[in-house]
Amino acid sequence: MSFALIPVKNLRKAKHRLSPLLEEQERYLLCLTMFEDVVNALIHSKSLDHIIVITSDNEVLTKAKDLGIKTLHDSGKELNESLTIATNYCMKIGAKNVTIVPIDIPLIKPEDIDEAISMDENSEKMVVISPSKDGYGTNLLFRRPPNIIPTKYGVRSFEKHRKTALANNINFRVYKNPRIALDIDKPEDLIEFIKIGKHTKTFNMLQKLHLVEKIKQK
Known part of the structure; x- marks a missing residue:
């Protein structure tokens, strides 16, 4: 079975680098709506079980329940520990592969996920990474089997994941996709997003709260 994991830390404390553009409540609503966009893409993927x-x-937790998505309590002290715990849980209930997706890539589409997962379907040991726009971060991580490499999220995680896979002679692929590459983390990311993200719930939320014009004026 194919599993997707979405790690979500405390949204009230998220995205401080967007503070020049958005107030705390606005950042919270942004994160919650981006989460919904990402979940909807995963729900409509043909590759996930x-x-x-x-x-x-x-x-x-409430939003996930409303969307019909299973939740796992985050008991990890930091992201990589949380993902290790979640990966082990997935394997215990039958996962053959796991795809990790963050909440801050609201442009992602179902077909993007399908393409990443199907890059080399015949390989028993496989790691696929979709990098961030700057090439340093990991915006999608596919692992088959789920624990074939440990997660190494943090500074320059793309290179850390790549080196770990290659050092262990694991089939490794880079999936470059502009929609996945644009993670909303800095003001310039949000400015770029509003130019191309009109089809998303995130854009509609920003527009409804009159934030699109506010962002454009910065």
């Missing part, structure tokens, strides 16, 4: 949200955030 199960989606699990890893979080201890009550608002995210």
Whole structure:
């Protein structure tokens, strides 16, 4: 079975680098709506059997329940520990592969996920990474089997994941996709997003709160 993991930390404390553009409540609503965009893409993927949200955030737990998504309480001290716990859980219930997707890539589409997962279907040991726009981060990580390499999220995670896979002679692929590459983390990311993200719930939320014009004026 194919699983997707979405790790979500406390949304009230997220995206401080967007503070020049958005107030705290606006950043919270942005994160919650981006989460919904990402979940909708995963739900409509043809390649996934199960989606699990890893979080201890009550608002995210409620939203996930509303969307019909299974949740796993986040008991890890940091992201990589949380993902290790979640990966082990997935394997215990039958996962043959796991795809990790963050919440801050609202442009992602179902076909993007399908393409990443199907890059080399005949390989028993496989790692696929979709990098961030700057090439340093990991915006999608596919592993078959799920624990074939440990997650190494943090500074320059793309290179850390790549080196770990190659050092262990694991089939490794880079999936470059502009929609996945644009993670909303800095003001310039949000400015770029509003130019191309009109089809998303995230854009509609920003527009409804009159934030699109506010962002354009910055």
